[in-house]
Amino acid sequence: MKVPHLRDLQKLKTEGEKLLRPRTLRIQVGAAPCAIAKGAREVITKLRDELSQQKVDATIISVGCIGICYEEPIVEVATPGKPKLTYGRITPEQVTSLVKAIAKGSVYKQHLLYRTDEEEIICTGKTFSYTSKTQPDLKKIPTKKEFKFFKPQLRMVLRNAGLINPACIEEYCARGGYAALYKALTKMTPDKIIDEVTKSGLRGRGGGGFPTGLKWKTCREAKGKEKYVLCNCSEGDPGIGMHKSLIESDPHSILEGMIIGGYAIGAHEGYIYLHHGNPSAKEKLRQAIEQATAYGFLGVNIFNSGFSFSITLKEGAGGYVCGESTALMASLEGRAGEPRPKYIHSVEKGLWNNPTNLNNVETWCNVPLIISRGSTWYSKIGTTGSKGTKVISLSGHINKSCLVEVPMGTTLKEIITTLGGGIPKGSTLKAIQIGGPPAGVLPASLADTPLDFDELNKAGSLLGSGGMIVMDDKTCMVDMAKYFMTFLEEESCGRCVPCREGVKRMREILHGITTGIGSADDLTLLQQLSECLAKASLCDLGKSAPAIVRSTMHHFSEEYQTHIERQVCPVKRCPM
């Protein structure tokens, strides 16, 4: 089964294409966590029954996150020679009618969202066609490109999400998978790869925004017999489930990125750190590693290049703090996931004191694309300082919760209105949180801020993980500050005094303010504690803990005043 040569990879690709465009009906059902929560499993069961009863010959494939969470459960029907049709909000009750329509070769109009005549394979720039001619009866149905949800998006990291069976390596290869690895190992040197990643302008997607090429270069140059590459899938942010969706939709893109990174840096071992409590994501990754190993994309002498690489999946056990690099590494080493005080970077002394390159899962997914299409192509997307795209998990007080990917430079307002469908009627936008607790909040007046590392920093926030939470005018910002401090108090490792004691006391003060026993001195005290934590904490959890308090005090000071001076919560959220 091994794939040592290009022709073997092409054979795998061809097999995958046959699966994606079979001679019989192929029905895809979105099965990401959000879809399962809305009954996707029951829909699949009912589909099986109905197809059998109505004697329709079809394969049912569970796919990952299509992104349109508000339309789940989503069912897509690909009839040979015809455009793929995507139906939304299909409940088990509607399956009978849907299958009847399929059997007749007609359209189930009530729930039809869009049609797909062809799909771009972004890894190669080519297109994958479902049909060569547009059916006259389908002309009125919007194409996927025209569909409101997809128009502003540029799905690069999510290039295969919802389009392939994530458990099928052939389908991954059909859409250009592992071709970048082939190119990297057989046609490029490690220095050339690092050069390409640097020129692409890719910056870390985990929150730091550190230039990835520079990180790789430093790690490559660091002295150490053994080096490691790590993938951070810890997703401890209280507001998003983005990593789950990525892993469950397209696990091979993570592996391919890591193997290329390992080759560039000179590491032969990679570790994926997965947040615990995700049995489904764990299984998908485990399966992908097994498949990649069976086909020789992992293991000894990959593509006859002389380069060997292995990836081990390790489940974490801690929460938010284990997203911090030294705490993550401690957990991988089998120790308590406490951050280490360090002034020597982990790229020089990390896992077991060896040079270690840690990147976020989204960063890794960008790598095969940069190698395939080149840094020149990649750097044309985005802004001057922030190249490429960003995956955004949009939720909160929004009409349409969804998982999207937009070019850097797209404004927060555009994401909220065009993709999120705006704020529900009767409410107005009050604040946006993007990037988790360290990012603080942005008031509605700054909604025109573009998605850009530097622009968001200037606005007093930061890009962070890309979890975007929208808050309406019925949200109490003091209550939200208390919520986040409660979260951080639970997540603090307890090692250093400022964070362990300071976060607790800040939470106590906010509790007092939200229960009518706050005083003006509390605000001074909150500022002093914020300064102490921001400067003296041992790790970034403590250092960024004050962000939410500082930003809400800055942008919503009158709310704090009202709680303190009048013992009233303007939106009646606080128990006063």
Add this chain to the structure above:
Amino acid sequence: MDIKTLDEIIERHKTEKGALVSILHDVQKHEGYLPEEVLHHLSDTLHLPLSELARVATYFEQAFSLEPRRNHTIKVCQGTTCYLKYGDQVVTEIRDEARKEGEDTLFNLEVVRCRGCCDSAPVVEIDGNILDRESATRTIIKLKGEKK
């Protein structure tokens, strides 16, 4: 815990560097908690001081439990979106329902963060199934009825 099973778990992770957390996950999954005699056995077999075992087992309090778990696990999401949609009230509701008629010996009640199902917020996960508020309450009532 059956020593043979425990040794099989240790054997499975033989080639993994820093395998302690992975081994503890497997024990937790198999037994529903980390029995003390398991920690002692691991200390002897892996040549780690008991203090190290205790440290790791008690630090990761979200993943590991030193006490046997009850039959059913209820996880109420307190992720930001679920909280915005009054998820804190859901915690109280669920806790009250679970403890009604003194039935709290049936359920482990935990607060967790984002399950990635924000469109259905506020969500409750019962024995691995994501449910909305009403379905969660109905499920708890059903499970209590089954016990009787």
Add this chain to the structure above:
Amino acid sequence: MIALTIDDKKVKVEPGATILKAAREHGIEIPTLCHHEGLSPLANCRLCIVKITKNGRARVVTSCNYPVEESLTIETKTDAIVAIRKTIVELLVARSPNVKVIRELAQEMGVTAPRFSLENEKCILCGLCVQVCDEYVGARAITFSGRGTKKFVSAPLLHSAQDCIGCGACVEICPAQCITMQDSEDAKTLYPGGKEEVGPARLIHNWNVRVAWKKCKSCGTPFPPPSPMEYLSKGQPLSKDFFNLCEKCTH
């Protein structure tokens, strides 16, 4: 030698030294709580923070573990640094108002009444007891349990610290003096199940430990475990038979 500036004083320091060591060598005092010369720095208390400037970029770092660098400018007592230290002490006082070393720190720093509700913790969670046992003595008998605000030091799994050798290093190193031990020639211990042990032993109460006095390898007399602290302070490793020979036979 590395040239740098501490509080406007130009000094030359051995490479590999920390800022704290360099400062102390040149008579500049920086407060610490969780630091011991003979052990690797913990950097838990954060009291030893200083402001460093290099190539125009200023940062706040802990001096106990930051290595000296050429041309580094260090300021140990800026108003901002002192204010942060005061806040840290205020937090410590609120947690442990009746611990002597904390009260002394508070007095030194001018922290009077903390603006938080008072607790009454005897342990200040500095980590020195665990560290001396782990790193220097090597018994690794005690540990931190839990995390965050619920963190505490104990015998593993709250039982008796089975690996404890009774050296008492933890008792002596504890800045809060909250670990107690007792030596007795006829210590009586009653175990659950009715078993009783009588004889010369050392009891360390916090870890539920009873360590019978060993018989000296040389003269055969039972003796209480010797303290390793003197050697720790000198930075000297312990000899192989350190815990096997009574004081007389050691000299």
